[in-house]
Amino acid sequence: MRYYLLVTCFLFLLSLRGYAQSEDEKKWLLKGYLKDMSTFNFVDSDSTLIDNLIHHRLNVAWYPNEHLTGKIEFRTRVFHGDVVGLIPDYGRFIDVNDDYFDLSWMSVNNNRVVIHTMIDRLYLQWNKNDWEVTAGRQRINWGVNLAWNPNDLFNTYSFYDFDYEERPGSDALRIKKYTGFASEVDFAIKVADSFEELTAAGRYQFNKWNYDIQFLGGVMQNHLALGSGWAGNLGNAGFKGELTYLNQFNSNEQGWLVSTTLDYLFSNSLYFNGAVLYSSFGQKKSDLFVVDTRSNLDIKSLSPYRMSTFVQASYPVHPLVNLGLSNIFFPSDASVFINPYVTYSVLQNLDLDLISQLYFGENLNGDYHAVSKVVYFRVKWSY
């Protein structure tokens, strides 16, 4: 029933789009995409799990006047396939929601098909002069690096979760004052029932010596959090970094997360990005499931290892075809995550992606082998 309501709502919004374009083009903006992704999970030599995911996203922006902006964004996913049948109550498994308000629902949830809809942006933003106030479900992105973001106290993301580039939002209030062309003071507080669950922090960013530099401090889920980040260049290469210190209240637990990145684009369009992450919360040898694709992580679980290294290279073999290889290596036990990909722009608004995620490491018997081999094929149509 709820799904029909959504479809009706969508059709109504589409009709608005027609109205918007003709009557009042500036007030409403609608866009979105439709993706279909097939997943091939090669479990062992004679067993392959095949799943399909249809994914629709609708972004609605509303500009009632020059000071106010409203946004609502939905994602609806239709899961179907072998893994859906294998995992009991798959719907609950994927319904990850660390936000305060439950804005997700399942219109279908059985062992064959799961239809899951979620509102991951729902906010009002008010702007006047140098002030900006945003209230509602929003993404607060304080990260600087590509692979790992120790500064991301609010919406930490996992590099492995490539199919959710928008990332989840936080139910929060954010107040920002711009103090210069690249400087700002920012304060954000997430809705919480108790101090243990609360995340509230401030951030000051400024531009000096051609670097964007930020300092941040606050509380993050029962931890004192202090951090700093920078983005600038060494010669013609980009040089970025983030570090965060965490100290748990009423406990001796404390530690550091440090990550730096160098990136460079060669004149033939070959792009390199290299990064390292040190986490004092990590272990030398991981007993955790490394490829953690849960959307709602916290920065302590950025990597289960103490040291992690990242290298990415990408190259347009054709102006419409981009070839890339990302590689995350954990030196302490030589386990490695390998992520080759090809993206192809078929038409102006139609993209094809072939992505593989391979993870090699030691199993419990100490044998080095392919722990996980997954191939994804994705079609995306944007409108």
Next chain:
Amino acid sequence: MKRILILSLFFIVGQLVFAQSASEIIERANQKMQGETNRAEMVMKIIRPDWSREIQMKSWTKGTEYSLVLITAPVRDQGSAFLKRETELWNWQPTINRVIKMPPSMMMQSWMGSDFTNDDLVKQSSIVEDYDHEMLGDTIIGMREAWKIELIPKPDAAVVWGRLEVYIDKKDYLELLIKYYDEDEYLINTMIMSDIREMGGRVIPTKMEVIPAENPDQRTVITYKDMEFDQPMDDSFFSLQNMKRVR
């Protein structure tokens, strides 16, 4: 002997006068196309023998120091923006709500797969300040009388080209044709300006076509839809705040 000296002096002075006027012509033509500030809406079409892509954008420019470009189409990239202030470059990605500081090596790269570089779009280098200008002579481009002027980059200028040949219309001081040579004297790109008409209160070429010498069957065409010149723009307009807000 004295006569030779005077003659050569005349020659040098003549050269100087000539060189000065070449610089003046370039400056005047540049001023005509750029203004003190300009705001433009344009469509860029990348044309290849077997495919084509179209990108629409709005841009705000103040001199060579400040520039802001907003992508309005295709829908996938809509809302993403580029800000340039002096030597720094930022990119706003609204889908992930993040400003990315771009490494300087990105400046000289092809703009979204086209025959233009980032540098062409955000006007990092200036044909007035970064080059020495020399008058090569008179010629005719299309139906128009034009000057042919050679531009050699100054030794310390961050310019990828070895030499430019710029053809300027004598009547209206319009850039009509630019040939881009590399340091080994090979012709790399040819830029042709056409569709000369009134826009933003000025008579300007509203179509720019770049044709790479190696692949004459491919081209990138920029068509101006709307332009406005010399509207006051504060330096503070070119900020991270505004990069996220312009529509």
